Amino acid sequence: MSGHPPRTKHQILGTITPTWRLAPYPVLAVDPAGAVAGVNEAGRLLFAGAVPGTALADAVPGWLARAHQRFTERPPADPRDRIVRGKVGERFFEAHPTASGTLVLWWLMARADRPERDGLAGLLAAERERTSFLAAASRELSSLDVESCLDSTVALARYLADVALVVSPDGRRDYTAVQCGPEGRVRTGRLGLDPGDVPGLAEVLHGYPPVPSQWIAPDSVPGRFLCDGVGEPGSMMVTALADPGGPDSALVLVRRHDRPRFSEDEEEFARAFAALAGTALAAARRHAEQMSITEVLIQDLLPPRTRDLDGVVMAARYQTAGGGLRVGGDFYDVYPAAEPGGESMIVLGDVCGRGLKAAVLTGKLRTALGILQPVTTDHRELLDRLNTMVLLGGDPNTFVTLVLASVRHLGPRVQMRLTSAGHPAPLIVRGDGRVEEVPTAGTLIGALDDIDAVTASVELAKGETCLLHTDGVTEARGGPLGNEFFGDERLREELSRCGGMPPDALVERVHMLASEWIGDGFGDDMAVVAMGPRPERLPRDEGATAR
Amino acid sequence: MTPRERHVQALWNAVADGDHHAAAGTALEALEEGKGVESVLLGLIAPVQMKVGAEWAAGRMTVAQEHIATSVCGHATEMLVARRPAPATGRSLGRIVVTCSDREWHAFPARLLAVVLQLRGWHVDYLGAQMPTPHLIAHLRSGRPDAVALSSTTTARLPAAHAAVAACHALGVPVLVGGAGHGPGGRYAARLAADGWAPDAGAAADLLDKGVPGEPRPGHRTLEDLPHLADQEYTLVSLAASDIVKQVLFERGALDDGTAQERRETTERVTETVEALAASLYLDDSRVFLDALSWTVEVLARRAPSGSSAVPRLLDALTGRFADFDRTRAFLAEARSATA
Secondary structure, eight states: OOSOOOOOHHHHHHTTOOGGGGOSSOEEEEOTTSBEEEEOHHHHHHOTTOOTTSBHHHHSOHHHHHHHHHHHHSOOSSHHHHOEEEEETTEEEEEEEEEETTEEEEEEEEOOSSHHHHHHHHHHHHHHHHHHHHHHHHHHTTOOOHHHHHHHHHHHHTTTOSEEEEEEEOSSSOEEEEEEOTTOOEEEEEOOSOGGGSTTHHHHHTTOOOOOGGGSOGGGSOGGGOOTTOOSEEEEEEEEEOOTTSOOEEEEEEEETTSOOOOHHHHHHHHHHHHHHHHHHHHHHHHHHHHHHHHHHHHTTSOOOOOOBTTEEEEEEEEOSSSSOOOOSEEEEEEOOSSTTOOEEEEEEEESSOHHHHHHHHHHHHHHHHHHTTTOOOHHHHHHHHHHHHHHTOOTTOOEEEEEEEEEEETTEEEEEEEEESSOOOEEEOTTSOEEEOOOEEOOBTSOSSOOEEEEEEEEOTTOEEEEEOHHHHTOEESTTSSEEOHHHHHHHHHTTOTTOOHHHHHHHHHHHHHHHHTTSOOOOEEEEEEEEOOOOOGGGTTOOOO | OOHHHHHHHHHHHHHHHTOHHHHHHHHHHHIIIIIOHHHHIIIIIHHHHHHHHHHHHTTSSOHHHHHHHHHHHHHHHHHHHHTSOOOOSSOOSOEEEEEEOTTOOOOHHHHHHHHHHHHTTOEEEEEESSOOHHHHHHHHHTSOOSEEEEEOOOGGGHHHHHHHHHHHHHTTOOEEEESGGGOGGGTTGGGGTOSEEESSHHHHHHHHHTOOOOOOOTTOOHHHHOGGGGGOHHHHHHHHHHHHHHHHHHGGGTTOSSOHHHHHHHHHHHHHHHHHHHHHHHHTOHHHHHHHHHHHHHHHHHHOGGGTTHHHHHHHHHHHHTTTOHHHHHHHHHHHHHHO
């Protein structure tokens, strides 16, 4: 050095000669901008490049530069957690940070006593950190929701870089990008550029092997990949989030210019993370696809909303055997009269079997009745046609039991025609609590070529209700003894105390009794429908709707 | 009598008579006096429904009357909803799923909350009573709401509510809990690791107005929230419940005296008391059991005197069976000195 060049800020700081300068082991002072502010004698011998003013990342190994970054961004509360270990040259050191004014001092202590053990310990510590990161990652990524999977992927990938993005094809010849920068906020938007213009990106998206990071020039990182506070890009790597069942996505990691470039080791680790995230994302995508297919198919099979019929109030309850499936072998449907004062029809039934397969048949039966009901009002004929339809279906193990109820109001009363096809008899609850079984009986559907059916006529006055139910109610197992049927007798006995209940209260009561009877046990599908005369309406009551 | 008291009285009369029209008329009258839909719901219908519950509990209303009364209140609510002002256009505040925990049959408080939230501009998915957790989760997966509001009116059902809270949290959805089941002042609510508690529909809506809770801690497990469950006492008592009931009520003709109605009442009370003991162990709070027990004693004395001897038999059976269960034994000792 010749002459007297103007002294820099760092040299001025350096002249203060604080005690750390006299320490017998290496100490590095780092200024708030992340540059070396000073170094003591022992430190100079260890870090040849640690000239004041140099960026820390250029002066010391990556593990120490990253530790400094972490320490300044979010210092761990426990001082023991601030200690980091790593290699400088061939030796292993433990580095302790302390704050001194605006400076951060890194005190390095050689672990020279047993270098081999320490060397392994250092590697082990790094390995442990990665393992616990991957374990945390697989926990975070376990959601089957695509959006939160993407959010977690970029948020977690920030462990590896300053900016992380996931680029995915959106299925419409365009790409979406989910991005997380140093501030930790996740943003989602369109990619807005041709992947072919980004080195390494198109390759990964089209299933080719990844381009090594050192082949990607920092100035080829697109500006829109950078977030506030990132400044100039230093390095970028692109790796695949492989989806064996669909198009691959890409994980893009960008580091600032003042950070070390991706080492081979780090690239390998990033790929291990990407494999994990890719698997989680693929599972979430398959799940979402299946869900949307199921949802579309199930919509038609869900029980209908009960609706206002002309002069007749009805209410229904429906419950499936369990699990997340919302449809089963029990069903009901409502076919309102075509004209005011006409006859509406209600059906409630039970297809043998459970789950989706049974539900699909209930859908066919409901559709068939919807087509047949305007053609004929004769229950016997309706049942005959349903029987033919089920028999033609060809499965000899498919049976259906059901009740048809045609209802029409006559002033304040309701006239009903009821026909059971092998189904538990409808029950009438009179106002005083008398319970009557409707005398109808018939062959179940889908068993014999010829069926028999007896239709019964019933009239309901104010405060009287007709109840249709499936055997899921009476065959509910449980009770105080644990394994007893709820049974017809208990149902009638309970109904005898329900005189005068409106249909909505009655179905709730029956549903509750059967479910509480089952308790924590396993129930079957269950459907309950009740109907009765609509109470006369006040003129001001017009806005009301029944649920 | 203030106009409000007059309305409450008129609505109560209508509800007690099962008169849908009179009830609707009273509600509309209150609305026309300029009270606004929300204040009619919270100031008129809610107190009357509360009274329905209290009257039933006191044995002054039969189950059928209670159902009819609830149906009348529900009808009046629907009618008010139909008269609500058109929702302000523009963005909704967010989406809230309102539901009841599994085996929770009292839907009315949740229904009221659903309506109040809608009035205040929230988008509400109202799932109704006794929502099995798998169905709730299937619903949340179909579109993530900002929060779930979970109502429990029965303390014995809080273990199911806790499971629902944990399942929602696993999907990153925060949960507010509420309802009388959380005890006076919501003293059991803290045990459920929920993101908020409110005593009633109005308070729950106020809580949400202050801001939706942030994303919850994911994937917490039952044992992390309630470490005392490691002693298995809750599990073993729950599993033995029907055995105990059988032993107390059906062996040696214990229920031979009294009418069928009394036998049913006794069976229900004893079953619920054992369930309350299990919930007590789950929440590690003896008050759940003590409250249920004193309630059982009171109800049996009034409605089923022939069943009164079931209580000491029940305590004996429990003490004999769970002699080596530390927490159970302590709760039972407390119960004995309380009922002595």
